[in-house]
Amino acid sequence: MSIRHGLLALLERGPRYGSQLRTEFESRTGSTWPLNVGQVYTTLSRLERDGLVEQDGEDGAGHALYTITEAGRAELKLWFEKPVDRTSPARDELAIKLAMAVGAPGVDIRDVIQSQRRHTVKAMQDYTRLKAQALTALESGAERERDDVAWLLVLEQLIFQTEAEARWLDHCEARLIRLSATAPRDGAPPAPATPPRRAEPGRAVSRPGA
């Protein structure tokens, strides 16, 4: 849904052609949300089918230009006004993994949590680094301000979501420790200070559904 509305939002600022839309989209979302051109054109044709955009001539280089229709503007307005639907929870692999790890023989759940935490915090560090750069860019260059701000917001969305995950991990750990303290036989024993397992720093950041 959101690529659809993203393109609509870009078109509202004026007629665009396909690959131009893709570039602007990526620039705004900071390449964390990559698109390919095919995806753009498929979406555009669907939008045209629904009467939300229409082709409106070509530019000098022969690219077909799309413009937004009145119905498209109404749809966009509706999208901005409607909160994001949270009724269907994302099926998060991490949640499933932890749920399975409880009680699994031979698995130290605190190690599982810690390795996940390291991963999460590391991702946050990376995002924060990018954010610091964005902040610097924002302070220095004024011309592409709009894009920079958009990029910053996306980064912060990622950071806050990752933080929520880190906090959730903290909470899980604290809860497990409490349970193991009250029922030492059933619960997983608190892990001794084991040396950190050096998991390969994965690039797979759990990403909100695209």
Add this chain to the structure above:
Amino acid sequence: MSSPSRSPQQSQPNQPGQPGPHTVQPVLQLQNLTRVHGSGATEVHALRGIDLDVFPGELVAVMGPSGSGKSTLLTIAGGLDTPSSGRVIVENTDITAADRKTLAALRRRSIGYVFQDYNLIPALTAAENVALPRELDGTSARKARREAIAALEEMDLGHLADRFPDEMSGGQQQRVAIARALVGDRRLVLADEPTGALDSETGESVLALLRARCDAGAAGVLVTHEPRFAAWADRVVFLRDGAVVDQTIRSDADSLLTGRTAE
């Protein structure tokens, strides 16, 4: 419409990297540090064998649940508390064996503290607060003030110089405290939850300043329980029950982006 300028590759002016111990001496070294509170039945092991090196240009965040020993680590590192065993070396000086006077002098010259709140002495202006360690060290009032104003201006805080703490916002106070922590030759900042009393946005500005000072060559240790603020660090050390259980090494932002794009 040119290609997007968002090209992270070209905006890495001061990537600190991880200087190897062979080339640069760490500013702070903690070696096999233990701290036991009380004795007998009430014995509490606050720290069990901590090893940690902090290099110039590096910001290290220490995270961990309550009671994991984060604050104890920081007070021992700054010489406000003494370890039960192990060594603390600041700027090549072993402070474990130092007497009170030497420790005080070290705090004047080498170590700067930033606490959660009320860092500034209410009776002194921002500039005087920053100048305080220098003045205590015997620098003349005029020279200390000049240095303090220079430090404030370097951090864009020059306009606050003559304000008293109660005329400043919380964020401004914390930033002045960072300026004080790094005035003169001091290049080790020990920050204990410096953002704890601030809102998210203000806290961020404080950390951005801390980050910038580290990028400019200072060494920092940040104790926090907020991952979002810990994420500003180059390295995050996880503490549990007084021991280091894990740590992250920040990866290159370039590789992050390129990797992501490649996926």
Add this chain to the structure above:
Amino acid sequence: MNNWIHSWRAAVRIARRDAWRFKGRSFLVLAMIALPILGVSAADLTLRTSELSTEERMARTLGAADARIVDPDYGGVPIFQHPVEETSTPVGDYENKPWPEGRTDVTKSFPAGSTVLTDSTGMGKVRTAHGILQTEIRELKADDPMARGILSLQDGRFPQKADEVAATTHFLESSGLGIGSTVAARGLDREYRIVGSYELPNDLKADQLNALPGSFLGPLGKALDAAGMSSAGTSTTHLLALPRSGGSDGFTWNMVKDANTKGVMVMSRAVALDPPADSDVPMFQQDGWGNYGNSAAADAAALAAAGTVVGLAMLEICLLAGPAFAVGARRSRRQLGLVGANGGDRRHIRAIVLAGGLVIGAVAAVVGTVLGLILAFALQPVLEESFGQRFGAFDVRPLELLGIGLLAVLTGLLAAVVPAVTASRQTVLASLTGRRGVRRSNRVLPLVGLAAVLLGGAIALYGSVVSDQFIIVAGGSALAELGVVAMTPALVGLFGRTGRWLPLSPRLALRDAVRNRGRTAPAVAAVLAAVAGTVAVATYQASDDAQQRAAYEARLPHGAVSVVVTEGGGRDVPAVSDAVQKNLPVDVRADVNRIVVGKATCEMYGDAEGCGRHEVVIPVTNQCPLWVYQPDGSDPSDKYTKAERRKLAQDWRCKETPSSAYTESGLVVADAKLLKVLEIKDPAAEKALAEGKVVTFSRTMVDAKGKLGIRLITDIDKADAAMAKGQEPPGRIASFDTYQAASGTESYGLAGIVPPAAAKAAGITTVPFGTYFSTDRMPSTEQRQKLDDELSKTGANAELHVEEGFVSKSSIVLLALTVFAGLITIGAAGIATGLAQADAEADLKTLAAVGAPPRVRRTLSGFQCGVVAVMGVLLGSAAGVLPAIGLRLTERRQQMSWYETALDLGGLADMPHVPIIIPWATLAALLVAVPLGAALLAAAVTRSRGALARRAAT
């Protein structure tokens, strides 16, 4: 050194701003330190200003003259004189020779060519608008340049004609006259016109008239002589100006010594300005000449006394102000912790707290001194009036003021010492985290205190039991007192044990006070010291009071009034008695005469020409053997053993000594009304008086036949000579029948009453002596003031006595002391409470959180204040009563030993009565009212709702 200065500058800056930030507390301490400084500096300035320079002094006594020639009345024999003071002594030994007497011809001592101005004074009774005023008459040509400065003209001019006078401003005020009025002296039929007013810079209250030489005193003296009155008693001195031609050095010491050989005393300007060395002053070389006032020992004693007072005052201020600095240090713990975290070591922390004392001390010094200056300056006219003396030039001694100011700075610093050390002992971490805990008190101090108490107690005990030296008791008590102050922390700890059964608020207050001895102890000690001093003085005073009350001898029945006039042959008695009758609520009036031998104007005990005396003839058998005159001059009591002497002392002949109050013989001439006034209810006595019998109150005066003899001596010299030989003095003896009043009749010092008819019949001259009155009720103060006013206007030297019974003079002192101790207690307890409040904020929040009603905050602070006050007052009372009792015991021992010695020697003495009275009223006020008041005050000024949660750092 340089570093030290720089870091102190930072400390002073912090302290200064903090002092400004906490204005209330700073002001409190400032006032505490500045007030004594104000007083001392004002006193210093006033003292220095009132001290005249030699030049100023000379101008007031000599005017512009070089010297004043004084006749010492030694008849011209050579003398030694003091170079500056007006004292002299004849040269030679006069122990076995009559002391030289008589006028000297001073003119022969005048250096040739000098200018002379006479200055004579005498007394005269001057008629005024209200009556008659005893006035000094001074004949001095005040317009003469030589006299300039002696009299300072205020208005009008000095007299230029023989019938003109000038008067002092005080004379004009009290006489109700003004410039232009005329005055006349009583006895002189001549009027003088007042043409100007002046004042004597050294004696503003003098009633003096200035006249031209020869115009007033001479005629007055002649007129009085003619009337048979005693003359004006003129004395004359001469002001001298040396010839200016030969560049003289003034009247030099050698010239003075030269004049001394001619029996003349000279007060010289030149000598005063440049006094000779002591070795050049023959008077100082005399045996037995002691310059006591300036002896080193006396100086040292005065210095020690002053030092003790200043030291105690400083101790008290330190004890009071110390907790305030402790509050400051406690409240800024976090700040001090931050300084520590930024590299301040203990030295710096100490410096910051000490700088607080320095800043406040310095400000107090400046404020106190400036206010002192203003006060001294503003009060100068008032003080001049009340001292009756114009001060010299306003005299500011910077060094002395600086010293006084330094005392303030020192006090501030001393007060901050303990808090500074305490604050610096805290670890940085504890200061930063604000961890509280029981602060362990010093263990050495209580031990030292205990040792001091034991030692001081032993010394005092020794003093009161074994020796009878006050100084030992006082010294021991003082030492013990200081010991108790040092033990205060430990004693406060003992109080904590009593808290178990108390309800919540007082229990909390007590525990809190005991747990935080560091702040409680100084406040308790301050209260203790003040209360101990007060109670000691109060106990001593109350006991002394009781003793004096017991020893008091009433001169008349309670409420009765007597007025007597001994001069002038009693011519003023009717006027005086009428004035009394008019102004006081009198009931019975008894006019009393006295016996006079010779002229009617003869005064009692007088030896004027033509005057004699009278005495009661004591029959030989009635004389006390211990005192019988021995012709060989030996002591009659030597004939008896100690035991016999003691026995004789109880003999009625010795015990019933006729007291001779009022008149030479103790006899007065009066009728039965006097008995009524004296409340002697004896119809037989009244009857006896009516029958012409003498009523006697002493058995010794009456011989075996019941007769009383009065010897009328006309020639005093012969009588004295006869008595010296142990012979009966010559003189007619008038004999009277007597009536002996019942033994034990209170006669208020009268030996007997002679009825006027009997006196007349015996050919005895009597003159009015005075009047005795009984009153309906005790005359009020207003009535007495009015009467005093009228009596003074009669110009008579009337002696008025209103019997009011024993009037304690110490009650006002006791009240003042109690109020002082109360104020100190409230102040100290208040400071301690403020301190406790600062600490207890967290506890109070917790209390509020568990549902304690808001008034708990109020009651708690009330009890905190009360606890400090009670502890201090209890300890102080105990510490104060004991030394006072010790002192009294010593006194009792001393008096008993005197008494025994007196008995052994054959003297007469009453059994000494040295009671020990505990001043319960004062104690009750201190023990109950003061703590209660302090507690209520604290509760009243505490807000029920907590202030906005304040952080430890602010």
